[in-house]
Amino acid sequence: MFVVKVGGGAGIDYEVFLNDLVRHRDYLLVHGGSHELNMLSTRLGVPPVFVTSVSGFTSRFTDRRTLEIFNMVYAGKQNKLLVEKLQALGVNAIGLSGLDGRLLEGRRKRALKIRRGDKKVVLRGDYSGTIEQVNADLLRLLLNHGYTPVICPPAISHEGVAINVDGDRCAAQIAVALQAETLLLLSNVPGLLRDLDDETSLIREIPRAELDRFMEEVAQGRMKKKLLGAKEALDGNVARVIIGDARGPAPVTGALCSGTGTVIER
Amino acid sequence: MFVVKVGGGAGIDYEVFLNDLVRHRDYLLVHGGSHELNMLSTRLGVPPVFVTSVSGFTSRFTDRRTLEIFNMVYAGKQNKLLVEKLQALGVNAIGLSGLDGRLLEGRRKRALKIRRGDKKVVLRGDYSGTIEQVNADLLRLLLNHGYTPVICPPAISHEGVAINVDGDRCAAQIAVALQAETLLLLSNVPGLLRDLDDETSLIREIPRAELDRFMEEVAQGRMKKKLLGAKEALDGNVARVIIGDARGPAPVTGALCSGTGTVIER
Numbered sequence: 001m002f003v004v005k006v007g008g009g010a011g012i013d014y015e016v017f018l019n020d021l022v023r024h025r026d027y028l029l030v031h032g033g034s035h036e037l038n039m040l041s042t043r044l045g046v047p048p049v050f051v052t053s054v055s056g057f058t059s060r061f062t063d064r065r066t067l068e069i070f071n072m073v074y075a076g077k078q079n080k081l082l083v084e085k086l087q088a089l090g091v092n093a094i095g096l097s098g099l100d101g102r103l104l105e106g107r108r109k110r111a112l113k114i115r116r117g118d119k120k121v122v123l124r125g126d127y128s129g130t131i132e133q134v135n136a137d138l139l140r141l142l143l144n145h146g147y148t149p150v151i152c153p154p155a156i157s158h159e160g161v162a163i164n165v166d167g168d169r170c171a172a173q174i175a176v177a178l179q180a181e182t183l184l185l186l187s188n189v190p191g192l193l194r195d196l197d198d199e200t201s202l203i204r205e206i207p208r209a210e211l212d213r214f215m216e217e218v219a220q221g222r223m224k225k226k227l228l229g230a231k232e233a234l235d236g237n238v239a240r241v242i243i244g245d246a247r248g249p250a251p252v253t254g255a256l257c258s259g260t261g262t263v264i265e266r
Numbered sequence: 267m268f269v270v271k272v273g274g275g276a277g278i279d280y281e282v283f284l285n286d287l288v289r290h291r292d293y294l295l296v297h298g299g300s301h302e303l304n305m306l307s308t309r310l311g312v313p314p315v316f317v318t319s320v321s322g323f324t325s326r327f328t329d330r331r332t333l334e335i336f337n338m339v340y341a342g343k344q345n346k347l348l349v350e351k352l353q354a355l356g357v358n359a360i361g362l363s364g365l366d367g368r369l370l371e372g373r374r375k376r377a378l379k380i381r382r383g384d385k386k387v388v389l390r391g392d393y394s395g396t397i398e399q400v401n402a403d404l405l406r407l408l409l410n411h412g413y414t415p416v417i418c419p420p421a422i423s424h425e426g427v428a429i430n431v432d433g434d435r436c437a438a439q440i441a442v443a444l445q446a447e448t449l450l451l452l453s454n455v456p457g458l459l460r461d462l463d464d465e466t467s468l469i470r471e472i473p474r475a476e477l478d479r480f481m482e483e484v485a486q487g488r489m490k491k492k493l494l495g496a497k498e499a500l501d502g503n504v505a506r507v508i509i510g511d512a513r514g515p516a517p518v519t520g521a522l523c524s525g526t527g528t529v530i531e532r
Contacts, residue, residue: 040338043310044309068343068347071342071343071346071347072306072338072339072342072343073338073342074342075341075342075346075361076337076338076339076341076342076343076345077334077337077338077342079341079342080337080341080363080365080420080428081334081337083363083365083366084365084422084426084427084428087365087368087422087426088425088426088427089426090426092367092368094362094367094404095341095362095363095366096360096361096366097346097349097361099346099349099350099353099361100349100359100360100361100362101358101359101360101413102353102358137411138411138413141411145403145404145407147367147404156350156353159354160350160353160354161350161354162346162350
């Protein structure tokens with residue numbers, strides 16, 4: 001089986017993506033919603049704030065009001081849109097956030113250590129964290145009864161509070177928990193690029209032993225997290241991770257069958 | 267077991283409601299979100315439109331844009347808020363819309379016949395309908411594995427399109443499908459009132475044989491649908507329906523154990 005994460009960036013045609021996805025069997029879908037969230041939160045007077053941690057990873061500052069809008073976009077609009085479209089294509093999809101059945105449980109980071117210019121600053125009031133446990137029993141229960149889970153953040157803290165978690169790493173954790181063979185991380189870029197401004201500078205393969213170096217030296221912004229997710233998946237026994245393009249006429253088939261994108265194998 | 271529907275009207279304190287709910291066992295929660303939906307859709311430039319059918323029932327005109335905001339409020343904000351709070355109270359809640367696993371399947375009404383002043387008008391472009399089938403297997407699967415379903419509209423049409431359905435009737439259909447003993451329809455009114463402006467004019471009991479008459483002669487607006495839901499539940503073998511208040515310190519215990527509200531028995 002495989003786990004596919006489809007990003008929430010601009011330019012992805014979900015209709016085309018899903019039409020290709022349903023040609024395959026035995027998968028589980030994880031999705032994002034960042035572009036829609038940015039638009040809606042701006043419209044509602046809570047414009048997005050991104051911060052860079054001292055270790056160089058970028059993330060969304062998620063206060064309680066942002067989390068509420070996050071739920072509306074991820075678990076409401078995007079999740080139900082994908083479930084509806086899959087149902088219309090004959091797939092018995094069930095949408096779940098990480099809160100549901102404690103599907104994705106983790107630790108809330110109470111304080112974010114971030115860089116602001118040259119300074120290090122501690123930021124409080126953030127609702128985000130890291131997944132430590134996936135309720136694989138719930139996923140297996142649904143899969144065994146013919147349902148296809150469609151999953152999105154937020155996760156839930158051990159205390160029962162919603163926390164924003166990275167979608168790519170969330171997909172990686174799920175792939176590990178289910179011992180999936182392949183993890184596809186598809187978004188609105190062709191894969192890891194040597195030159196961000198040149199889509200032809202795609203790196204077709206990353207040797208497993210050099211993943212850390214690529215994460216530090218080549219990847220920027222969101223791509224750093226994708227490589228971290230890839231690393232976590234491979235460490236957890238997933239055989240293959242492909243970071244690829246969710247655009248184009250056959251994004252899933254291309255990545256899965258032809259390795260289109262950046263491939264990292266165990 | 268019992269099914270409880272908590273309305274989405276103004277003035278309901280979900281914290282208090284859930285604190286009381288979790289004192290009980292073997293229940294399933296259905297919720298609304300109308301007040302939040304009215305606020306958000308107005309804010310997003312799609313103010314709510316309510317229409318009255320030729321048979322006298324009031325409903326929301328739900329075009330595709332409204333449906334999208336509907337999903338954000340019901341399946342996103344409200345559902346995940348309730349799931350999160352239940353999880354924090356130690357209940358392993360799972361939130362589901364009627365789309366998920368085709369939980370609530372029905373027929374889309376392609377055209378609405380409504381009254382506009384003295385005229386009868388046919389309205390198109392509405393995404394709403396009536397539930398014809400509940401996926402009771404899915405609910406039993408989750409209940410048998412220790413999960414508590416938290417359910418909201420929309421439902422899904424036979425063609426796989428999201429349709430707005432009435433929340434009270436949705437709760438009634440679920441109660442019938444699971445052969446629940448009691449159905450509680452709790453909202454921000456004490457029950458069926460003889461005089462809408464006088465909360466002390468509560469009708470404590472409706473004889474089963476007179477339900478139709480009360481629906482036609484006494485109930486107004488939303489209350490008509492609640493009585494229709496009650497009728498459908500009783501016709502489907504549910505022993506008792508209580509239309510009660512979701513406000514107050516112990517709304518579930520009051521209705522369930524003392525029959526606070528309007529009681530209709532089979």
